[in-house]
Amino acid sequence: MAWQFTSNRSIYSQIVDEIELRILNGTYEMGMRLPSVRDLALLAAVNPNTMQRALSELEEMGLVTTQRNTGRTVTTDEAAVSRARDAKADLLVETFLSQMKMLGLSRGEVLERLARGENKEGEHAIQ
Amino acid sequence: MLGKLMKHDFRALSRTLFPLQIGILGGGLVATILSALSIRLSEASWAGANGSNLLKGLILAVSVTSAVLIGIAIMASLFVTLVLICYHFYRSFLGDEGYLTFTLPVSTSNLLWSKLLTGMFWVLINSVVVCIALLIYAVFGTTTSTLINIDVLQALRQFFTQILPEMSKYISIPVMAAEVIVVGIVGLAAQLLQVYFAIIVGGQVAKKHRVLAAIGMYLLINMGVGIVSAIFMSFVTLGESVSQFALNSAQEAGTFMSTIFGWYGVLFVGLSALFFLVSRAILKKNLNLQ
């Protein structure tokens, strides 16, 4: 199944996000060898050049490393992954809070809603 | 690259032309058998043998008619061969196949050469096959008393043992033979290139009825060629007869003929070169594949 992209952001940055997410949530395990650029491009149904550019970006972020013999692998540097996870989480929280602020909710109300949301998720899990 | 082009042109042409030649030989054999049968039947009726004359007449009519029709078909095969060669040319140069032909990394000259040489090859093969079919007919299909017609073989032998030696008193047979072959080949080349040229020009002037346009062009070009040839040859004939020959001996007449024949060769080479170069220029400068 080809990856889904939204129309208002560049494909390249959406690929970076997608692969980053897969690394952070463990779909792509640490130290795992990544498919070749061509195969990843085929999987995502995107231009190989775009995939290449996205992977270079991920290398710069320290999430992917290139070895001469084994090709590209997911980093084994746990610190790098947790740094990226923190950054991503901070960004999402920041976005979330600013949107809540736009809705006119106070900080207390937001926290209350979050707690309720967590409970609901727990109930779903029990059922 | 010319070799590869010829290989594929040959493959394309052989697909239709090879079965055609087999058909000619087969048809020739059938005509020979029918003819031999009908001659024997008619001989038998002259002898007043028993049996239904009506049936004999019917068999005779059918056999003779089929033999004649097959004979005509054999002669027409030269035309069919030419048409098939031209159709192949048309399809590879003007049809959808042109998308393949003109994106090949080969020169326009080689494209034309390949079409010319493979076309000539098949015309020559066809001529040989027709000759063989006619010879078989003449030898086996024209006599009643024996299996083979001795007269035909004798006439052939006579040609080689008497007529040729007689002719060689006036002209050199090897030179004449070489001349006939060379002039025949360049004449064939000129003829094929003229048709190819007509097809190319027809494709340039017409968008829809390109085959008709090509035929029209051919007739038009043919008129032009006729006029040019007539003028050229009359100058040549005039020049040769005035300057060199008194034409008062058979030997001089022979040499004269040979010289005129040579000039025809020159004419054909000139026409071939003209058609080839103009065709190539059109394909290079003004190719507009639809």
Next chain:
Amino acid sequence: MQSNNTQAILEVRALTKRYGPTLALSNVDLTLPKGKIIGLLGPNGSGKTTLLKIVAGLLTSTSGFVLVDGQPIGEGTKSLISYLPERTYLPDWMTVEDCLDYFVDFYADFDLQRAREMLSRLNVPANKRMKQLSKGTREKMQLVLVMSRRAKLYLLDEPIGGVDPATRDYILDTIIGNYDNEATILISTHLIADVEKVLDEFLFLKEGVITMHDTTDNVRETQGKSLDELFREVFRC
């Protein structure tokens, strides 16, 4: 077949093509870099096919010039270009094997092994004649032949026009899967949404004039919209 070190694989200067009174291309200037997949986008009749045919050497221009890897159109450029026309052009009587033989003979860069692999995946038997294949299979077969060459410039004219979604995916997969990043692929189409994910750059061709030439990501980053949305705006009737 000397190689040129300039970065442009295709240079088009002041190219004009007239069909009688009709102006199919008007003063087109164009420089395409090496190693990119580029969309030639425009509605039907905008001159896409004409441009590709001139570059392929099947049409002569009225004025202007074209350089492919620094060479004028001719025998040399034809060995660098792999061209997929809109129509089926392989002779009816040819078998699949005949076609492979043909490409092996004429194109030094033809990868027979790769072609055979792709054909076996398509389940096309080598002894079948073209006329025995369905139109769709024939088109796929042509794509396989064209993409099995290691050419420098691929010209694909409407490769996904009029095919079902599964075939469209097959075609795009074949293009991506065979792409080598030294080569440039120029794809003409009016179906933008289907190809936009594979395009590095795009050209908008409107009534014989190039109206825009940019990178796909740039459109999304600066205008916040997809190429498809931009196309619909620009070519609104």
